[in-house]
Amino acid sequence: MIEDFLSFLDVGQGQQSLRTLSRRILQKCRKITCAEAGTIFLVRRRGQTRALESMSVQNDRIRLPDRSFLVPYDTRSIAGYVAVTGEVVVIEDVYAVPLGRPYSFNRAVDMATGYRTRSILTFPLRNFQGRVIGVLQLINRLGEGGENLPFEPSHEQMIAPVNAVLGRALEQAEILDVVADANEKLRQRNKELREERARVVALQQETEEAFRTSVRLLARAAELHDKDTGQHIVRVNEYAHLLARKAGLSKVFCDEIRYTAQLHDVGKMSVDAAILHKQGRLTGNEITEMQRHTVYGWEILRASDRLSMAAEIALSHHEQWTGGGYPRGLAGEAIPVAARIVAIADVYDALRSNRPYKAAFSHARAVEIMTAGDDRIRPADHFDPRLLSIFARQHAEFDAIWTRFDDETAAAAAAAAQPIVPPLASTGP
């Protein structure tokens, strides 16, 4: 008999829900005992109290509502008594419960349905530790001709050995239900996390965009104080990016220099405007103040970790390879590579531009000065020789950038577009 039950329970066990398993167990027990009806209850905790919850209710004669119900965990009902005491209860006619028993039969269902409950066999379901975890109640044993028969001691003996097996199977199914429930919660949580992650990524992109816009606006704001307006800062970004790529620097570095190079002269915002826009020769003190734009820029930018490359470019883009630059007179590789790159980009762009002290040079002349020098520029002293040789090889691409972001083209494009803010009056040369 036990083997029969075990093989029965093995079929599909693990994939069955608690209610499905309860239904199959009850059907099996009813078949063994020829019971017309029956119920399986499980002991459930509800806060501090316990109750019996129906997991399967079967009746071959009448149709019962397909929903579970609760029975108090106490000895007033037959099922409650079995759950509390762990005893087996066999009654021939529940309408004639012997006197002196704590429980009585609740006739409410019979009265509502017209069914007549007579014989009952109720026994506990136990878990591995022997604790009662549920109750199986068999109702109205029928004979072959459909006549009412009492349950016999042999039925109790027939089922008693397997009730532990049933109890364990039910407990396993209950654990599976709990695991399935936990898995479902986990799946839901994972879904929420994925959505949360997507929101964070979107927010990061938005923040990154806002950050880069702020950097661009800061560079533009600084430019308004300077004589070098127009597309200078955009071109310096592009030259620097080109040089960094050709020098084999990492993608992260190349991406970063492409939006931080434009901040190289941001410190000019702090230089006295009278000195910044003075026509004619500067005095020694005025030159010193002008040169301090490197330190001012560093002071503005060092506040942000994200702008550490911009800060070192601002501080060191006027340093020279052999140590003759300012503000610290660094030499060689002591000068941050980002600043060495921007030095070449900045000087090339200055040569191509109109300045108060000089007209714009052609690309060919600018390349000649960058590589062979003139009365102001000594390439071997000023520039990192490795970066300069990259410039010498890639100079055509510098010219292409100049043409693409040429000031006149930009001015024409700006004029074609409706300006939102009227152009500022020129404050100097």
Ligand SMILES: [Fe+2]
């Ligand atoms: Fe500068």
